Amino acid sequence: MLEERRVGDVGVWFVGARGSVATTAVAGCAAVAAGLHPPVGMVTETPPFAASGLPSLSSLVFGGHDTATCPLPKRAEELTAAGVLPHGLAAAVRGELTAADIDIRPGGPSAGDTRTDDELVARFASDITDFTHRHGLARTVVINVASTEPTPAPDDPRPAPSSLYAAAALRAGCPYVNFTPSTGARTPALADAFAARGLPHAGRDGKTGQTLLRSVLAPMFTQRALAVRAWSGTNLLGGGDGAALADPAAAAAKNAGKERVLTDTLGHAPEGEVHIDDVPSLGDWKTAWDHVAFDGFLGSRMVLQTIWQGCDSALAAPLVLDLARLVARAHEAGLSGPLPGLGFYFKDPDGGPAALSEQYTALLSFAARLGDAR
Missing domain, CATH: 3.30.360.10 (Dihydrodipicolinate Reductase; domain 2)
Incomplete structure (x- = not known):
């Protein structure tokens, strides 16, 4: 029987939920929360963030979309064989991996998918909303960790798949993070809509190596x-x-x-x-x-x-967990629109400085701002 969730927990909805990054993040979150491994690579677990009011790792509830069908426990075993996850970890956190896998829904569009863009957005948004309501979550952060897609041509009649998921996050009333180089919310219409809805968003393309x-x-x-x-x-x-x-x-x-x-x-x-x-x-x-x-x-x-x-998966996973916590807290604090204070995590950030040291200073200021909003 799955553990009953506490009201006030925070959802993390991965686009690309059965990929290497998402699997490593789910397994790693469970391992760190249980004290099996230290939080190496997690900036939000360092002292400057202690007073920011971030959700705890144990409060994160995972789900997502994917076109792949391999269950998360099996993916974790494959990552163990590849040397990404330490031996024994997949078995130790199998319950958490199974719980997350139950909340993964079919993604799209895939070959032969005849649904319109609005039908896809409506389906994705309904999946996210159902996840949030079933678990009694305070909020859900949608994070794109799917494979990189080509940039759409200016005359392309259909938006990029990543933009459909970003639109679904918007429709579901969820903050959004794009950890990939894909278009996501980087369209004028979506950027304006996120600001109008009072939803924070961050991106683009995680900076890992x-x-x-x-x-x-x-x-x-x-x-x-x-x-x-x-x-x-x-x-x-x-x-x-x-x-x-x-x-x-x-x-x-x-x-x-x-x-x-x-x-x-x-x-x-x-x-x-x-x-x-x-x-x-x-x-x-x-x-x-x-x-x-x-x-x-x-x-x-x-x-x-x-x-x-x-x-890459081991480098990206702690950053993804950081972003989930920071953006969830930003949403709780009433922040909206792009979050340039999170440029530390991205190759193509939403404004702010380009040098890592200056981005880190901006991140610390952002963390202090979150703490002041408590």
């Missing part, structure tokens, strides 16, 4: 008056992201955020591009190389090279 490093290094060159001539990068990755980003249009949407960090910080777009290669055997693991060519005093030419190797 290569761009995180860029947002630290680029200010160094600017502050030391070193002229960056070129900045090139390569990503090798597998799993669902690797397959999705093998599509050049999806890769272009992903790279836009990576390039924005450099342009905003350096004041110009240096030569060079980011190349993304799908290597299925890597699974959820990624290697990112950067090659930075810059000029020093008297025109001396120098080079900085970096290598980042990590697991």
Whole structure:
């Protein structure tokens, strides 16, 4: 028998609920809440956020949409075999994974789906509202962690699928987070509608690895008056992201955020591009190389090279949990519209500074604002 939920709990509704990031977030939340693992990577578990009034990890209730059908306990076993989750964790939190899986509903549109856009939005919104009411939740935050989609053409008659889910969040009266490079709520109509409804939203594209490093290094060159001539990068990755980003249009949407960090910080777009290669055997693991060519005093030419190797799901999951808690608290505090104070988490944020240190300062100010609203 599933544990009875407490009134006042907070819902986290994942778009892409059976993917690696969502599965890792659900399993990780349960593990940290039970004291099985420390909250490594969770900024909201550090002292500056203690007085912000954030919902506890034990109060988060998970559900979502997905077109995949593999149950969460099985996905967790697969992630264990891939080295993403520690051995024994999937079995230890099987009850929490099963409870979340029961609340996952079919997504769309998929091949052959004849429903109109409004029918899809209505179905998705109804699923979210039913989830919120059945569990007696104080509020539900909708978070997009699905695979990257291509940016729609200006003359495309249909909105992007991610925008349908964003519209469903709006219709259900829920705050929204876009952790992907997909369009989501980044349309004029949706942005205005979220503000009109008094709903906070945040995005876009979670900053977990290569761009995180860029947002630290680029200010160094600017502050030391070193002229960056070129900045090139390569990503090798597998799993669902690797397959999705093998599509050049999806890769272009992903790279836009990576390039924005450099342009905003350096004041110009240096030569060079980011190349993304799908290597299925890597699974959820990624290697990112950067090659930075810059000029020093008297025109001396120098080079900085970096290598980042990590697991995207394990890097993203704690950030997703942070955002769920912060945006839920922002909604409770009556904040609405875009939240530039959360730019620390995104490649393509809703305004604010581009450098990580300045974004962290803005995040601390945002946390203090949440605390003052208690």
